[in-house]
Amino acid sequence: MTGQARRATRYGVGMINPARGVGRPRVSSRETIAEAACELFLEAGYEGTSIADIAQRAGVSRSSFFNYFASKSDVLWSGLDARIDRAVVALSASGVDAAGVQTALESIVDGLEPDPLALAFGNVTAMGLEADLARESAVRQGRLAAALAGAARAAGVERIRADVLGAAYAVAVLSSLRVWAEGGAGHGSPLAQLRHALPRIADLRWG
Secondary structure: OOHHHHHHHHHOHHHHOOOOOOOOOOOOHHHHHHHHHHHHHHHHOOOOOOHHHHHHHHOOOHHHHHHHOOOHHHHHHHHHHHHHHHHHHHHOOOOOOHHHHHHHHHHHHOOOOOOHHHHHHHOHHHHOOHHHHHHHHHHHHHHHHHHHHHHHHHOOOOHHHHHHHHHHHHHHHHHHHHHHHHHOOOOOOHHHHHHHHHHHHOOOOOO
């Protein structure tokens, strides 16, 4: 086992890339960069890690880093952002009903594997990410809430109720993801957490 693999196992970063059997594809450069970033966030803290540090640890150039990630924060958030993007598109379709809303929300977390963001939520203090995760979570939560409120208004829900619905459902998604990540690998799934959370806001009916 290489030194990097030992570090990954020690820190739990190896959960990003399950062990590959003979003949399976090599880890991609994107995964290598993400793994290197997570190692460094744990070793030196998020603020103490530069993009140059990540590139050096991953054995790639700075330009290669930017081929895959727009910023250091993007290493953590790009996977979830892509899922939120798709959900926002689904919510913008005309005639979205309660079932369609639940499908869109579940699509954000369904099949989500442990990734850099999950590792960050589970090691927030060790990585020194308290302020950053709170700020960036609020950005995603706000974007999702706005899309949900828009879908509710399009379905005929009055403005204040639509805003409350959007905020509540968006909180349920982000909170479910955080609770799952903090529980660690092997403790349920983010989809199970979301399905556990949604009945708690059942009084906020869609429509």
